[in-house]
Amino acid sequence: MLNNKHLKQWSCIVSERMPNLSIPQAIGLATWSFGMVMTKSSSLTQVSEFIGAVNNEKPNTVRQRLKEWYQEEKAKKGDKRRTLDVSRCFASLLLWVISLLPQNIQQIALAMDATSIGDKFIVLSINILLAGCGIPVAWCIVNATEPGSWKPHWQKLITDLKDTIPPDQKVIVAADRGLYAD
Structure with missing residues (x-):
């Protein structure tokens, strides 16, 4: 499934840094993230076409695999498909980012943020602040x-x-003053 050496290397890194992911989940995340970085886009079509080209696969095959990676369990084909609980990845992700910081860093700054996506959604996030x-x-x-x-x-x-x-x-944790409200 992974014919491109750079995509294989990235998949190994993702799997190592996110040990709580199954191998298919790690490959899916690696494929998505590699494709998005290389195309500078999160477009399913662009990422599918790029991964298909570098991995010697049909873009529609890649497209289906990428869609199944982010779909809910009931929308996936196959008995062993399951939903990924992203919250299980948060600690691993934070540890990964911390490992990339210079060794002499004595303090870590986190920011709590609420971002509105129109009038539909609000993303509540905790972010590590760097540069x-x-x-x-x-x-x-x-x-x-x-x-x-x-x-x-x-x-x-x-x-x-x-x-x-x-x-x-x-x-150090920074938060918008409006975040204290009920």
Whole structure:
């Protein structure tokens, strides 16, 4: 399935850094991320065509595999298909980003952010701040019109990252002042 040596190498790295993923899940994530970086696009069509070309596969075969990777379990074909619980990846993702930081870093800055996607969704995310950028390491998506508190969502995101940051690191958390509201 992986004929391109660079895609194979990236799949090995993803599998090593995300040990909680099954091999097919790691390959799916590696294929998507490799295709998006190389095409500078998240378009299913562009990524499928690129991966098909570099991996000597038909683009429609790649397209179907990529779609099945992000679809819900009931939409997938095959008995062993399952849904990926992304929250199981948050701690591994944070550890991966921390491993890329310079060794002399004594503190880590995290930002809690709520971003509206029109009037449809709100993305609640925890981001590690580095060189003026926020790298999302944990997130959830809530319906923008859904009444209720964000507090349980924030608590779950924080719990998902609990005990991940090395104890010798000082952690600074920045949050928008509106995030304290019920």
